[in-house]
Amino acid sequence: MNCKQDMEMGHLCYMATLKNELLRSENVLFVFYDFETTQDMVYDSAKLHVPNPVCLQQFCTQCELSADIDEDSERCGKRKHYFWDDPIGDLHSYLCEPRPWVRKVVAIAHNA
Numbered sequence: 745m746n747c748k749q750d751m752e753m754g755h756l757c758y759m760a761t762l763k764n765e766l767l768r769s770e771n772v773l774f775v776f777y778d779f780e781t782t783q784d785m786v787y788d789s790a791k792l793h794v795p796n797p798v799c800l801q802q803f804c805t806q807c808e809l810s811a812d813i814d815e816d817s818e819r820c821g822k823r824k825h826y827f828w829d830d831p832i833g834d835l836h837s838y839l840c841e842p843r844p845w846v847r848k849v850v851a852i853a854h855n856a
Contacts, residue, residue, distance in 0.1 A: 771847035778854035
């Protein structure tokens with residue numbers, strides 16, 4: 745959508761135009777995660793899924809071919825994480841941590 749074409753005259757749009765270019769894969773951190781849940785609580789005749797831990801595995805281009813997920817990466821660090829206390833908040837905080845070499849984090853949920 746071209747903002748200037750579709751909006752009233754004088755509208756100031758601050759959305760940047762998308763660039764038609766792929767990020768180089770060495771600037772991307774790939775994160776795969778899964779919520780483990782319990783379904784003990786009934787909510788309106790349905791069972792409520794309550795997240796317990798979050799299991800997370802990650803890789804970058806330097807460690808993606810390493811078969812041992814327990815082996816730390818020089819670039820992206822520890823490759824396997826669990827978040828127990830506040831699984832959703834802790835996952836969000838972890839994904840938003842500054843990483844100088846990363847231009848993009850690609851997070852993929854199990855069964856999403």
